[in-house]
Amino acid sequence: VLLCALSSGALAQLSTDTSLSQSALHPASSQAQDIELLWWIMFWASVIIFTAVMALLAWGLLSGRRRPSVLSSTASMRFVLVAGVAIPALVLSALVGGSLMLGRSIASTPPPDALQVRVTGWMWWWEIEYLDDNGEVVATTANEMHVPVDRPVAVELESGDVIHSFWVPRLQGKTDMVPGKTNNSWFTATETGEFRGQCAEFCGLQHALMAFVVIAQPEAEFANWLQRQASPASAPETEAAQNGLAVFEQNCGQCHRIRGTNAIGNLGPDLTHVASRSTLAAATLPNKRGHLAGWISDPQRIKPGNNMPRTLLSPQELDHLLVFLDSLD
Ligand code: CUA
Known part of the structure; x- marks a missing residue:
């Protein structure tokens, strides 16, 4: 549990581009806050269990040298059943239950007023399309996703070739992008800023260089940006x-x-x-x-x-x- 928690959270911070934050431990959305909370619960549960097991091990080793058997055989058996079976089963069930509940809550249906964005994974870049209320594409861009702050953003996830995975650690957990299937994710950015996203499913040679940037900005600034992106290129002047x-x-x-x-x-x-x-x-x-x-x-x-x-x-x-x-x- 400790290793899993460490690898999914802290190691994300050590990833390639240091100019943009990519830490699941610095959440910028309510969904990412829930993930961070679960991370800390798992972390402290691991610390407590690890410390307790090491203390018991040390006690066993040290007292075993002085006396061959500290406990009677019935007491030993009871100890093994309680500390070795019942407590781990309870703790693991609680942690699994907690993470399943969290998974359901962060993957819930987005509110109806959410901004609709479709992201398609390609080897090795991201196509980003903004949709209107009728599902028609308003603007298309790539590798840079602008979103309004404090407004839910519903993301339809597709793939044009192989399996990729959409992951912006500061905004939401990973969701796979599977060819022939539409997966969904959503988040509400709670602060403005630039957040790094990274493909999180090995998809070939340049998987590590399949990243993107999410820029959360005030609603008016976002609206200006979207209007500009929706317009065709202006004719070259010089x-x-x-x-x-x-x-x-x-x-x-x-x-x-x-x-x-x-x-x-x-x-x-x-x-x-x-x-x-x-x-x-x-x-x-x-x-x-x-x-x-x-x-x-x-x-x-x-x-x-x-x-x-x-x-x-x-x-x-x-x-x-x-x-x-x-x-x-
Ligand atoms: Cu796309 Cu890894």
């Missing part, structure tokens, strides 16, 4: 950006979509507002010009095995492409 769009449509548009242009691919992330995102390649790199250039030039060096092929561009084409992508805020 000549360099116009050239960059042509380079994009010719080399990248088969896989990526930029709404408002002829790039209508749907194999990779929607890049309509890519410049507004803080990271690249599923929270692998900061979204800076140099990183983007490196990623476009040789994506296999950064994430070997990913589906993005190397694009052979002249230095000028790459420069124009970067100017164009940088204009997509």
Whole structure:
């Protein structure tokens, strides 16, 4: 129990990206608070049981040396039945019961006014779609999920290829994303901030680099963000950006979509507002010009095995492409 508790909670904090908090012990939603409470109950139960067992062991070893038998055989048997069978059965049943009850309560049906978001796992990135009341997609983004603070967010979880698992330790426990099936999760962020999410089911070579960012912001700020994301890309203004769009449509548009242009691919992330995102390649790199250039030039060096092929561009084409992508805020 101690090892399980430690591995699920504290070790999450030691994970790759230290710039964003990913600790189940610093909850930022009511669901994560319940998980934290269970973690501490399990932790202290483990500490008490471990200490008691070690104390009994020490007592047994030390007194056994002086006298061959401390207790009569009937008393020994009674002790084994009570301390070795009855107490562990009671304690384990209570802990299992507690975690089952917690699992039910955090997986309950979200309130009807919840914001509807559909997240699809792909090797190795996250597609994020915002839905209106009729279930129609309003805006599509990738690897960065914005949510309003203090409002429930219902998340439909799907997979486009293999099994992934949606996990934002500060907001909610893990939920698997299974091909051909829709799973559900929901949470209400209780504070603003940026929370790291991580795929929690081994899904191939770059499983460790399948991360994302959840940004909880005030409702008005979120509404502005969503409105911006829902709009198509604005037409490129400078000549360099116009050239960059042509380079994009010719080399990248088969896989990526930029709404408002002829790039209508749907194999990779929607890049309509890519410049507004803080990271690249599923929270692998900061979204800076140099990183983007490196990623476009040789994506296999950064994430070997990913589906993005190397694009052979002249230095000028790459420069124009970067100017164009940088204009997509
Ligand atoms: Cu997706 Cu691990």
